[in-house]
Amino acid sequence: MMVRSTLKYLAPAAFAACLTLGAGVASAQEPIKIGAFLAVTGPAAFLGDPEQKTLEMYVDKINAAGGVLGRKLQLISYDSGGDAEKARTFAKRLIEQDKVDAIIGGSTTGETMAVVPLVEQAGIPFISLAGAVVVIEPVKKWVFKTPHTDRMACEKIFVDMQERKISKIALISGPGGFDKSMRAECLKVAPKYKIEILADETYGAGDTDMTAQLTKIKNTPGVQAVLNAGFGSGPAIVTKNYRQVGVPFPFYQSHGVASKEYIKLSGGAADGVRLPAAALLVADKLPDSDPQKKVVVDYKNAYAERWKSDVSTFGGHAYDGLWLLVDAMKKAGTTDKAKVRDALENTKGFMGTAGVVNMSPTDHMGLDLTAFRMLVIKNGDWELGN
Amino acid sequence: MSAELTQFLLTGITIGAIYALVALGFSIIYNASQVINFAQGEFVMIGGMTTVSLVDGGMPLPLAIALAVVVAAAVGLLLEKLAIERARGASVVTLIIITIGASIFLRGLAQLVWDKNFHALRPFTGSTPIAVFGATILPQSLWVLGVTVLIVAALGWFFGRTLLGKGMLATSHNRLAAELVGVRVKGMLLLAFGLSAALGAIAGILTAPITITSYDVGVMLGLKGFAAAILGGLGSGVGAVAGGLALGILESLGAGFVSSAYKDVIAFVIILAVLFFRPSGLFARRSAERV
Numbered sequence: 001m002m003v004r005s006t007l008k009y010l011a012p013a014a015f016a017a018c019l020t021l022g023a024g025v026a027s028a029q030e031p032i033k034i035g036a037f038l039a040v041t042g043p044a045a046f047l048g049d050p051e052q053k054t055l056e057m058y059v060d061k062i063n064a065a066g067g068v069l070g071r072k073l074q075l076i077s078y079d080s081g082g083d084a085e086k087a088r089t090f091a092k093r094l095i096e097q098d099k100v101d102a103i104i105g106g107s108t109t110g111e112t113m114a115v116v117p118l119v120e121q122a123g124i125p126f127i128s129l130a131g132a133v134v135v136i137e138p139v140k141k142w143v144f145k146t147p148h149t150d151r152m153a154c155e156k157i158f159v160d161m162q163e164r165k166i167s168k169i170a171l172i173s174g175p176g177g178f179d180k181s182m183r184a185e186c187l188k189v190a191p192k193y194k195i196e197i198l199a200d201e202t203y204g205a206g207d208t209d210m211t212a213q214l215t216k217i218k219n220t221p222g223v224q225a226v227l228n229a230g231f232g233s234g235p236a237i238v239t240k241n242y243r244q245v246g247v248p249f250p251f252y253q254s255h256g257v258a259s260k261e262y263i264k265l266s267g268g269a270a271d272g273v274r275l276p277a278a279a280l281l282v283a284d285k286l287p288d289s290d291p292q293k294k295v296v297v298d299y300k301n302a303y304a305e306r307w308k309s310d311v312s313t314f315g316g317h318a319y320d321g322l323w324l325l326v327d328a329m330k331k332a333g334t335t336d337k338a339k340v341r342d343a344l345e346n347t348k349g350f351m352g353t354a355g356v357v358n359m360s361p362t363d364h365m366g367l368d369l370t371a372f373r374m375l376v377i378k379n380g381d382w383e384l385g386n
Numbered sequence: 387m388s389a390e391l392t393q394f395l396l397t398g399i400t401i402g403a404i405y406a407l408v409a410l411g412f413s414i415i416y417n418a419s420q421v422i423n424f425a426q427g428e429f430v431m432i433g434g435m436t437t438v439s440l441v442d443g444g445m446p447l448p449l450a451i452a453l454a455v456v457v458a459a460a461v462g463l464l465l466e467k468l469a470i471e472r473a474r475g476a477s478v479v480t481l482i483i484i485t486i487g488a489s490i491f492l493r494g495l496a497q498l499v500w501d502k503n504f505h506a507l508r509p510f511t512g513s514t515p516i517a518v519f520g521a522t523i524l525p526q527s528l529w530v531l532g533v534t535v536l537i538v539a540a541l542g543w544f545f546g547r548t549l550l551g552k553g554m555l556a557t558s559h560n561r562l563a564a565e566l567v568g569v570r571v572k573g574m575l576l577l578a579f580g581l582s583a584a585l586g587a588i589a590g591i592l593t594a595p596i597t598i599t600s601y602d603v604g605v606m607l608g609l610k611g612f613a614a615a616i617l618g619g620l621g622s623g624v625g626a627v628a629g630g631l632a633l634g635i636l637e638s639l640g641a642g643f644v645s646s647a648y649k650d651v652i653a654f655v656i657i658l659a660v661l662f663f664r665p666s667g668l669f670a671r672r673s674a675e676r677v
Contacts, residue, residue: 202646206605208401208597212642212649236598267513
């Protein structure tokens with residue numbers, strides 16, 4: 001035990017010494033090592049796969065254009081399979097064996113939180129690609145994140161409801177981690193927007209019919225709109241049942257369904273549904289005056305050209321993470337971990353696929369509600385809703 | 387208020403018919419071998435997924451359905467030939483465990499053959515809800531109900547009136563005695579797996595437009611179908627249907643009148659209570675008399 005803990009403290013010290021000694025000799029040629037651990041396979045592969053592809057693509061592009069600070073980038077990426085335990089092991093390897101300069105990764109909140117203690121102890125800039133608020137709240141010195149949170153999605157929806165003079169709503173949510181977290185966040189911020197939640201219904205894993213819940217909502221006096229916080233096949237079934245039962249109120253979905261798959265699964269029933277989503281989804285439909293348009297259109301086209309598949313907002317999180325890091329390294333003029341961290345924390349006006357990023361010592365995500373766009377589904381396609 | 391109740395009942399019947407179809411598959415294999423086939427949900431999945439991918443590939447729906455049933459039946463036969471028959475001398479419990487392994491294997495295979503995404507099948511005859519006393523039901527639910535009734539009738543005839551069906555029942559009752567009077571016992575089990583796989587596939591295809599199908603759709607449907615079969619009495623066709631409908635209606639009324647968070651709890655507590663007083667299910671005795 002003694003020996004082990006001594007080693008633990010010695011290793012970073014020795015590492016730091018090597019760096020200082022070697023710096024003068026070889027730094028101009030040595031690549032900047034960027035570590036990544038992503039859920040490329042497994043149940044969260046739909047997150048990790050586009051993230052991995054995005055990182056690969058842009059590391060190649062940056063190197064072709066001469067690299068950063070005159071040095072090439074080297075991507076060292078591991079597949080965590082969405083498993084928190086594996087993520088921890090790989091993060092440890094990235095820090096201790098590969099001696100990377102910064103880490104991007106953690107497709108899911110579970111992986112991210114398992115790694116947080118390691119990066120905090122090692123003192124290495126870490127940009128998470130996970131959604132939940134807990135990643136940055138409370139603020140952790142070395143941890144940043146790029147995706148918007150589910151709380152922001154709730155707030156965006158509630159702002160839209162206020163504009164449309166809706167104040168009494170019903171909530172229906174599913175059994176998944178995303179569904180539960182979103183439901184809790186919505187309940188928490190509802191009073192701030194003077195939204196009253198009159199009914200709070202749920203459905204189970206693998207449920208095939210939600211007409212009972214929706215009938216109950218339809219017959220709850222006072223309800224003016226319905227919000228479905230869900231992910232996967234559940235929201236599509238809710239949408240179909242919503243039209244079947246003939247619920248007359250406006251229907252809101254969350255950013256959890258922001259994919260063409262949802263529209264396809266619910267058939268024509270999705271028409272008229274309102275939801276918050278990243279600008280990436282409607283890249284081509286943004287007005288030319290939109291400052292975000294160039295970033296999202298460029299990324300979308302580059303991704304489609306290289307991988308012959310449609311872009312997803314998840315890949316966009318990796319795009320933002322990589323460019324935030326490159327930006328910070330350029331500003332710091334070095335890859336020194338503490339200086340890069342400070343530069344990250346002082347990021348202002350950075351335009352990413354998720355929106356404008358303005359970090360501060362109290363906000364390690366830096367996005368505001370403009371990051372989300374309110375969309376309406378019309379004729380099986382997205383339209384800007386405001 | 388009465389429209390509300392009608393809607394809950396219609397919803398319950400819709401869900402219940404799906405459970406009933408899955409439960410019937412459990413009953414057939416149980417009848418032939420006393421084995422509870424936990425890969426039954428995977429047959430449901432194979433039926434739905436095969437149809438979806440064939441239709442997406444441009445095949446007309448009726449042909450795709452026929453082919454999907456054949457594919458699922460072939461998988462059922464292979465499962466019996468390669469896994470169950472090899473373990474001939476093993477106890478029933480061992481066979482049940484083999485079916486659990488088979489279900490995990492089939493699910494893994496489906497991820498490779500297809501993908502991990504959700505897929506929807508177009509409803510057979512439109513998606514305009516039909517109004518009944520102020521409540522609504524989808525045309526697809528009527529398809530499910532109608533086919534369930536047909537299948538129950540056909541199975542009743544098969545097990546009650548045909549030599550093959552009686553042979554199957556005899557095999558389940560006493561394997562040795564059945565063999566002595568000339569029943570081809572080995573063939574019976576093979577037939578049972580093929581038949582129940584085909585039945586599972588039909589369930590999967592009929593319900594795919596309602597439930598949305600994916601590689602793991604069989605897990606929950608299999609579990610609920612199993613619960614329905616137990617409630618109705620394992621091995622009884624009428625019991626499977628009654629159990630399925632009862633479970634569906636309990637869930638729906640629970641969600642509608644009490645709380646959607648507790649709907650599964652309410653349904654399962656009632657099942658437990660029923661089984662406490664009638665351990666072999668609602669309709670088990672009648673089925674025993676029939677044999």
